[in-house]
Amino acid sequence: MELIYQGLEDGFKSDPPQHISRIETIYGEITEKGVTALYQSLNFHGKHFIDIGSGVGKMVIQIALQAGVKTSTGYEILPSRFQVSCQALKRYQDLNPDGAKVGFFLNVSTGETNQFQDPLLDLSPYDIYFINNLLWYDKTNQQLAEALLAVARPGKTGILAKALVDLNRLTTQTTLEVEMTWDPHYRLTIYTFL
Ligand SMILES: C[S@@+](CC[C@H](N)C(=O)[O-])C[C@H]1O[C@@H](n2cnc3c(N)ncnc32)[C@H](O)[C@@H]1O
Numbered sequence: 001m002e003l004i005y006q007g008l009e010d011g012f013k014s015d016p017p018q019h020i021s022r023i024e025t026i027y028g029e030i031t032e033k034g035v036t037a038l039y040q041s042l043n044f045h046g047k048h049f050i051d052i053g054s055g056v057g058k059m060v061i062q063i064a065l066q067a068g069v070k071t072s073t074g075y076e077i078l079p080s081r082f083q084v085s086c087q088a089l090k091r092y093q094d095l096n097p098d099g100a101k102v103g104f105f106l107n108v109s110t111g112e113t114n115q116f117q118d119p120l121l122d123l124s125p126y127d128i129y130f131i132n133n134l135l136w137y138d139k140t141n142q143q144l145a146e147a148l149l150a151v152a153r154p155g156k157t158g159i160l161a162k163a164l165v166d167l168n169r170l171t172t173q174t175t176l177e178v179e180m181t182w183d184p185h186y187r188l189t190i191y192t193f194l
Contacts, residue, residue, distance in 0.1 A: 057085025
């Protein structure tokens with residue numbers, strides 16, 4: 001991980017285009033230790049993983065390197081962070097030509113961060129959805145819940161930083177403590193779709 005991200009921007013300094021407003025300039029991440037705790041507690045083996053709001057892509061790359069997934073995908077709205085994830089992807093591919101498949105997508109559909117309706121994003125192929133949505137707008141979170149419910153299938157897993165009551169009726173829930181950059185003991189909500 002260190003080699004892949006050496007010298008790259010860390011995502012904390014952001015230079016948002018004008019249509020992207022204040023809240024997305026605040027950044028936080030799940031730490032490397034936090035990601036390790038996550039894949040040691042849940043079964044990622046052979047799965048298709050997506051991080052919705054992937055920042056500079058660190059979690060996506062770490063999951064690809066260490067968790068035994070088939071594919072690991074990131075989806076991000078801020079172009080500057082997306083660009084860093086693409087630089088990291090190039091290094092990942094050079095170092096791991098036979099590793100898990102990794103891809104990053106930029107959310108360009110609305111140009112507005114308080115929207116999550118993206119006709120270009122197909123959420124159906126994934127098994128595990130991670131969303132560090134603590135600072136997302138209520139409206140975005142509600143649209144996110146609708147998007148997840150639309151692709152809900154038994155056995156799929158949603159891992160959310162901010163619990164969404166809309167998901168309760170089609171899931172069972174647990175929590176898991178992991179390290180985040182802003183809190184060493186942060187409780188994620190884990191939803192298993194029924
Ligand atoms: C707290 S960061 C999480 C980074 C990474 N997933 C992690 O946990 O380490 C959340 C990211 O979500 C992005 N984001 C916010 N709204 C979004 C949207 N509607 N679509 C895609 N990404 C979004 C932000 O730009 C930010 O980089």
